[in-house]
Structures are given as C-alpha cells and as structure tokens.
Amino acid sequence: MNAHLQPTGSAYFLTQETQQTERHTLSVLVDNEPGILARVVGLFSARGYNIESLTVSETEHGRRLSRITVVVIATPKTLVQIKLQLERLVPVHRVHDLTAEGNYVERELALIKVKGTGDHRAETLRLADAFRAHIIDATVESFVFEVTGKPDKIDSFIALMTPLGLVEVVRTGLAAIGRGAEGM
C-alpha cells in the first residue's frame, strides 16, 4: 500500500494518493435502457472519479445495446476500481480498458466556426485543407468546418484557427474501438 495518513481536517482515515494518474479510454457495452447514462455518470460522481470525455450512442439497434466510450484520468488502482464498479451495474455487459489492452484506434469529430475575410479567409482555407477539414457551411464572412481525427489533431487545428477568427467549437467526444478482427 502506498497510502498514508494525512491530517486533512476532514473525517476518516484519509489517504493521500502517491500513484501517478494516467489517462485511459474505456469502452462500456450497456443495455440501451432509460437512465443508463445517469447510472454510469452517477457512479463516476458518487465515487469521485473524473470524466474527461464521454460519448454514448446506440450501436446495435436490434439488441438495444449502446456503447459508451469514456476517457478517465485516474491512478492505476482507481482505474481497476472504475472498471469493477462499472461491471457491478446491472445493465452493463462488458467493460474494456482499451488503453490497458493496448491495441485500439480512437477518433473525435469537431465542428468549428471561423469568421474572417480577406487574407485570413484564404489562410483559413489553406490550413483547413492541410487538416483535411471539410467545409459544411459557408457565408461570405464565415465557414463551419468538420474535422475528424485524434483529439490532439483537433486541438492543433483549433489552436491555429484561434488567431484567424475562431467563433465557436463543438466536439463529439472520443469514439474508440479495438484493432483487428475481434469484437468486444
């Protein structure tokens, strides 16, 4: 155990975590029933786990299954607890720690609105092309781009757009899936 006692001014034997936190992507297969998202999110808030990103949508309509992709930042010990606690939920079928299992791909989609005219507009288009962003709406003074990729690619595109007239951004959160022929 690496926990030790700290005089925190709070109740109980509080322990200070000395383990380093890690960022992990979990894939959670659940029954698509009312309240399932509240159950999962409630578990995170009740037990004090941090959610970085959460994506949920029905993936198998016939079997009424949804896939939740959740990115968490936690110590290795807490990561194990998060997985086990999720598995305790009755409508949860399986939980995979994709980061721990190693071999997976992840993507995120962002819609990015940029306002500008003249040189800025031309530079915006040039960069968008370099990032393979699609124009999905345009006016004489603005664009809405659709860009897909790993979160850090989207981060850099947003950083480049900021001085060029970035208005607003909406991101879907991460979707992730294991590589190879095997399913979850």
Added chain:
Amino acid sequence: MAEKMTGAEMVIQALADQGVEHIFGYPGGAALPIYDAMFQQDFVQHILVRHEQGATHMAEGYARSTGKPGVVLVTSGPGATNAVTGLTDALMDSIPLVCITAQVPTTLIGTDGFQECDTVGITRSCTKHNYLVKDIKDLPRVLHEAFHIATTGRPGPVVVDIPKDIQFAVGEYYKPESETLRHASYRPRVDGDVKAIEAAVDLMLKAERPIFYTGGGVINAGPEASENLRELAELTGFPVTSTLMGLGAFPASNPQWMGMLGMHGTYEANLAMHDCDVMINIGARFDDRITGRVDAFSPNSRKIHVDIDPSSINKIVRVDIPIVGDCNRVLEEMIRIWRSKTNQPRTEAIAPWWKQIETWRAVGSLNFKNSDTVIKPQWAIQRLYEATKKQQKDVFITTEVGQHQMWAAQHFHFDKPNRWMTSGGLGTMGYGLPAAVGVQVAHPDALVIDIAGEASVQMTMQELSTAVQYRLPIKIFILNNERMGMVRQWQDLLHGSRYAHSYSESLPDFVKLAEAYGGKGIRCENPAELDAAIAEMLDYDGPVLFDVIVEKDENCLPMIPSGKPHNEIILPDTANIGSIIDEKGRALV
C-alpha cells in the same frame, strides 16, 4: 400459461409466486390499486408500519434473520423518500430487499404532480438496481427480476417504481421461470477459481501465525457457510475473528473464537490481525472501522480475500490471493482441498502463535470496573445475556447505533448465524426497534430483543405502535445514559470534552410512553434489582420498553483511536482518554 390481470394484481401474484408471506408497508394515493388487490387475497400478509423508514428496517430484520428477501410497499413521493435511509442501510450491509414504490400516473410524471418525486433518480445510488415500469408488458419480468437481483450475487435492495396507471392497466402475467431470468448482463460469479483456492490452501498449510477474518458475507452465504466455516476452523486449528456484521457465523463459545475485531474489537483479535503472517478474509470488506490506519494494517501478512463482489477486492487493502466467489462454495472447496493434503490441523506449527494469543487474551480487554451503586451498561448486557441463555426460545438481538451497539457486540455472545441484526455500514440510529419488529414477524415464537440507547430509540419509537398492533412481543432494552454516548466519547477524545449537543435535556418517561402505546414499561436503576427486572421483562407476553438507567459517562473500550494502528489500541484501564490522540489524529474520525 400467461394469465390476464391488472398491474396491481400482478404485484400481489408475483409476491405470492416468489414465496413472500409478509410485506411491510404504508398506503397512499398512488399505491391504492395495489392495496386494493392485496385486500382481496390471503396469502401475503401486510404489516402496517408507522413510518416508511420503519418498513425498510423491518424488512431488513426480516431478511437478515431468515435469509429470505424483505419486501416493502410504499406510496409515491414522501413514501419513497422516507424509505431512502433503509434502502441505503440495506445496500451498505448487503441485505436483500425488494421495495415496491408507487408512482404518479405516467402522464403526470415530470409535471411536479401531487406526491411526485423522481424515485428512480433518488434511489439510483442507494439501491443495487432500480426500475421505473412504464409499460404493463414489462411488469412481470421486472418484478421477478427484482427478486433475482436482490437475492443473488452480493445481495442488496432493489426498487420497482410502478405508476398508478400501470397498476390499473391489464396485461399478461407469467410466473417466474429460469428462462425469464436469464439476464443478459447480470451474471454474478459464485464459484471461486480453483487454482486460487489451491494457492490459498497452500499458503494456509505453511502459515505459522494465521487468522480467519470473517464478515457478513458468511452470513449472507447461508447457514451452510457457517457450518463450513466451523469445519474449516476445526480442520486447521486457526483462530477466528469476525467483523460486526459476521457475528454468529462462528460460535462465540468455541475456544478458537477471538471476539470481534476492529475499532471496538478485542485486544487479542486486533493484535492477532496486526501480527499475523497469513490472513484469510472470508466475506469481509476491509472497512475503515476494521483497518484503522491502512498503511499500518497487518503489515507483514500475506492476505487471502474471498468475496462475491469483485470490486471489494483490492479496493482498500491490496491482497495476495483474491478469490471471487460465494463464501459457502469457496469454503467447501477449501475444506476439500485441505483434506486432500492433510488430515491434521496445524496444531504444533501454530502452538507458539496460540501461546502469544493467550497472553493477549489474558489482558482481559473487555473487562470493566463494576459498581454496586450504579448499573454499568456492559454489566446490564451481560446480565441480559445470562438471563436469555436460560430461555427455551431462540434468541434474536437487534441494536441501534452507538456505544450500546458495541457493548452488545462485545458482551452478548452468539453461537448461531442470523441471530444478530445491526446497522454496520451505514450506522443508522433507529434501526433496531423496527428491525426487531421485522424479526418477530418472521419468528413469532422467538425472543427478540432490541438493545438500544435512549437517543437512537427515539428516532423510530413510533414503531412500538406497530408491535402493539400485531401483538409482537419485542423487548426494547434501553441503556439510558441520557447522552449520545458515542458522540460524547468522541468529544472527550477529540474536542476537549466540549459536549456540543450530545446530551438529552428532555427525555420522555419511557415507562409512561410504553403504557401510552399499549405496551409495558419497566424502569431499573439499582444494580441489585436488575436481574429481577430483566426476568419481569422476559416473562411479559407483549412488547416491553425497559429503561435501564446506566452509568452516564462510561467509555466504550477497547478502542483503536483514529490515526493509530491496531497495536496501539486503548485498553479499559486507561484513565483519561482525552490525552491519547495527537493533533494529527484529531482530524480523523
């Protein structure tokens, strides 16, 4: 196969098909169709409570003492919110409950209707699972599934919220069948990994300072698990200690019994936990009242942990051999594997360990200075225990929460499982009286005693009226020190004896109160009269409120103070507990 009936009738039929004989409830607008359906049948007997919290604790007492699920029926809104404390209590202590809550009609949901509340939202975090039934087609499946989920795996409370229009709707009911219960995602693991069990037995076979640390999981695994624990203890010759929740799984009269461990556990149990080389945790969860300082918890032992809930393993304390499975099945396997390797207990190898334990035992950590002028609470419990031993009846004990609870755990001894009902995890004051009612409903001929404090008992006092209504002869044994004794003790320990609101300036006359409810009241303050007064209580055929006036400032010892490891336990001869905890420890509970 399928039979047409209303949702309300389905509820009653499902209860009957699940073998439910008693339910604890309180009617209200949204629940009326179910009550009407109940009125027209004889199988399920309804116990009318005085407050929904009482219903949940009764169901807990009922469940804990029988091994069957406890069933609660309440109305929407306040009916459901009042049940929350008992649901949380059942979740913390892994008690199987099915709580049926009525809801406003589906068309009114979300409109802030009269007596509407978001029951599934409110109870999501205090149940093992919950359901809002919005379609009559789902109702039979949900009802049967609720029982399945409540009673299997790690047991717990399940809420089924049924809107009033669904209670009136007509649909097809079907009986519980394994087919309908083959749940897609809920599959608790019950058989432990044989390789892990073998590794555990190998470790046990080499142990020189072993200890069994058992918990509520052994009780939950059924009476056979307790039998198997006894057998394994006999086969190995190892000492056995238990958490508060596990008392009774191993007989207190057995010489291998060490007493309870933890914050108010015995010196020998805690020191043995600290110094052991192999710890065999069966159905306990390394609760913070057990471990004390986690980094100083049993520093030199290899740990085996048997638990049906995978998330209990490595949650608090890192263990060497985790075994996920039902305690009974794992115990059976351990016995089988042990037998296949040897026929001898490790008597010789662990003789020095037992010798060490005997020196700790000789300290007499549960001793107290008795008095012939004032009744000592510990002595009162000892006298009660002696008196009940002479009874022909089966004896069941419930408690409230606080000093009296710990004294009961220390000084009342149990030789059988399911005889001890207490609120361990949540620590719910007000648990004991209604729990006693629930136990007495399940065991009408037994002697059921709530060992209480005068503060706790007032939290659910009104359920005495329920006991009177159903002629349930529960005995409420109040250790009255006119204080919230445990709070007062902590204020002595940590807050310079500044007694902020921890004493009772206005107490009811419990004798008159008992009479007002239609029960019997007895008061005793003279040690010389205690035995006779206890006999009078036990002889009375009806509910008794027994007010024992005890020493006001007695401390509950031994005690592992906050911020200290097990081997720095405070023993009873310590005069001034106020000087024991340092600045660092004061911040902790």
